Each structure stands twice: as structure tokens, then as C-alpha cells.
Amino acid sequence: MPARSVTPGNFQLMLDGITCGFLKSVDGGAAVAQVLSEPGPAYFAKKHLGPISYGPFALQAGPAMSKDLYDWISASWNGKYVRKNGSVVAMDQKFVAVSQREFFNALITETTIPALDGSSKDPAYLTLKVAPEYTRSTKASGKAAGIAKTAQKVWLPSNFRVTIDGLDCTKVRAVDSFSVTQKVATDDIGDARDYLREPGKVEFPNLTISLAEVSAQSWFDWFEDFVIKGNSDESKEKQGSIAFLSPNRQDELLRIDLFNLGIFSIGSDKVEANADRVATVTAHLYCERMEFHAAAAAAPKAAVVRRAAGAAKVAGARKAAGRRRGR
Secondary structure, three states: OOOOOOOOOOEEEEEOOEEEEEOOOOEEOOEEEEEEEEEOOOOOOEEEEEEEEEEOOEEEEEEOOHHHHHHHHHHHHHHOOOOOOEEEEEEEOOOOEEEEEEEEEEEEEEEEOEEEEOOOOOOOOOOEEEHHHEEEEEOOEEEOOOOOHHOOOOOOOEEEEEEOOOOOOOOOEEEOOEEEEEEEOOOOOOOOOEEEEEEEEEOOEEEEEEEEEEHOHHHHHHHHHHHHHHHOHHHEEEEEEEEEEEEOOOEEEEEEEEEEEEEEEEEOOOOOOOOOOOOEEEEEEEEEEEEEEEOOOOOOHHHHHHHHHHHHHHHHHHHHHHHEEEE
16 A cells, blocks of 8 residues: 655744744745756757756744744844754644755845735735755654644734834824845856855835825825925934734734835825725835844743842842941
């Protein structure tokens, strides 16, 4: 009887030997050899294999990943690139490893933020493109103990908050998906089969933001001054942030800080007669730089109490010592 194929139900990400959590999906990372043709006197061209290239991984991750992954993203956005080795371990429904794809000297080349929409009910995920210098498919074994019971945070694209200096952002309805990219050059000089990848510049995209027209006056005022009147020097640019919130809409899961924002377009969205909908406008902004931050894990309540008690004890001792010196 032929062996049954096992369909992986979970994909665990490892970076430099550290478990970073489970991915929503994974794609790519395959090795592909070029096929070269040599014309000659024969009627048919002679063909042979040329250099090998390794495709990027496309990884979908939620907000429950470890800080190691988010620190890697943050470093790539800040121009402090880090090459990492890692693997994607495929596991069955019982969290038993069935296979793994290893990657080496990888760089993050693209981070895609999903569309944020106040009316959306489906979970949202970050999408990363990771470009390795080479990959290997290897066997895997063992079980991820206790992982099946780990609570996973859910990030809904309706749970977000936009803040921009001097603008009314209380009725922002949506932010279009956008991607931060890093160019990568391949050092293919020499006879090596696996080529080095060198990072280039980081490119930050424009932003498209929709909001209720009733709250858009400050946006139109900025556009009038910044674009129409031409007061668009750096002192008129704004700073802001986009925060991804937990289901209680109070705690930040992730935050993107925005620097040197400038507006270049704003207008009312299409409306139809007798349509039962709120009038909205869409603004387009450029952004010179962004920073990616993951929320620090909250300290256990007991630890907080212990630290507070310890601080009070130290303060009391210092106060008593001060009284003794004053006598």
C-alpha cells in the first residue's frame, strides 16, 4: 500500500535557532537553475545548466510572533540590515514536524502592511518577502511541545488608530495596503554557485487614507497651505503614526511611526443620489521615513507588584538615611 501523504497544518518559523511562532502561510524559496543554449553548427542548439538562483520566501505572519522577528523588520527599515539563517518547519495537525526548508544569509526585501478598514471582520497579517543566498530542504522530526495550547493574538484590520500632528484623525475609515521595500543587489562576479546578496536603499511608499468628510476640514486646510499656497518646506511636513490595536482597541500590538509626511492630493469620493452612506474623502500623503515597533510584552502583575514594593523599600531606606544625616 502506498504511503499516505501528510498535509502540513502548521508552519513554525525559526530564526538563528530561536522559535518565532507560527505563520499563516509560506510560499517560495525554491532553487532554480538557468538553462543556457549554445548555438553551433548543429541544427539543434546545445543546452546545459547555468547559475542557480533561490527565490524569495513569502511569509504571512500575525501579531503573535516573537520579538526577534519584529526586531529584524525594524532593523531593515532603519537601514541596519541583518542577515539571518532560519527555517520554516512544516508540522502536521498534531504539531509533529514532517519537513523543513532552511534558508541562509537572508535579508528582508519587502514588508507589506495589509489594508486597514473599519468595516472589515477578517483577521489581518503582515506579509514578508525574505531573500536568502541559498536554501536547503531537509528532514525534520520532533514535536512542538505545548504549542497547540498557546493563545494566539488576533489582529483585525478594523482595530487601528491613525494620528497625525494637527489633523483630525478621529474618523479615519481606512488606510490602503502599502509595502516598504529594500533593494538587493546580487554579487555574481566569480565562479561561485551561490551568490552574495548586498542590501541597497530602503524605499518608503505613499499613503492613501480615507476619512469621513465631516472631519476633513483640517486636512483640506493643510492641503490649501501646503500645495495651493506652496508652503511645503520641511517645517510644514508632519509626523504621525499608525497603531494596530488589540480587540479591546486599547492596547497596541504594533505601531508604525511616520516621519516627514506631506499631502499632495485630497478629494471627495464618488457619491450617488439617494445613497445611504457617509460622505468620505481620500487623501494621498508622501512619507520620507517609517519606523516599525512591536509593543513590549506586559510584565506579569506579580512582578510589577514586587518591583513597586522593592522601589518603595529603597525609597524608605534613603529617606531614613537622610533623616539620620540631618540629626
